[in-house]
Amino acid sequence: MANAGQPDAPVPGKVTLVYFWANWCGPCRVVTPALEKMAAADADIALRKIDLSDSAGEYNVTHLPHVKVYNAGGGLVGSVTGTDIDKVKSYVAQAKSG
Numbered sequence: 001m002a003n004a005g006q007p008d009a010p011v012p013g014k015v016t017l018v019y020f021w022a023n024w025c026g027p028c029r030v031v032t033p034a035l036e037k038m039a040a041a042d043a044d045i046a047l048r049k050i051d052l053s054d055s056a057g058e059y060n061v062t063h064l065p066h067v068k069v070y071n072a073g074g075g076l077v078g079s080v081t082g083t084d085i086d087k088v089k090s091y092v093a094q095a096k097s098g
Contacts, residue, residue, distance in 0.1 A: 010058060010070035013047035015095040017088070022053040027083045031065040034085045038092070044072075045092065054089040071095040 010016040019035055021028040032049075039047035052061060069077045069091035077098075078091040 007047075007048060007050050008068075010074040011048070012074065013072050014046040015044055015072060015092055016046045016048060016070040016074075018048045018050065018070070020050050020052050020059060020061045020064060020067040022051060022064055024053060025064045028065045030083050031034070031067070032086065035067065037086070038089070044096065069095055071098060 008018050010018070017035055017039065019031070021032060023090045028041045035049075036045055050059065052059065052064065063081045065082065067080045067088050069079070069088060071077050072095070077095040078087075080091070
């Protein structure tokens, strides 16, 4: 597991959504409220938002929005690029069950 002090590191003991976005990204405006609602409704989900408006290369992310879903042990369950919230929910369900 990555260093917990890093912004893109999973939160220990929680299903973590690491969400890469930018203020100029139109599709991010659809994804942001859906992810925030998901995290607010479930105490077992942590949302880490990383604004790539000025630093996309630092995280090796080429398309936005991009969400990485980690299980409570810090293992990557899956990644979603684009606005497929149902796929994110599917990965969250997998993260919780495994």
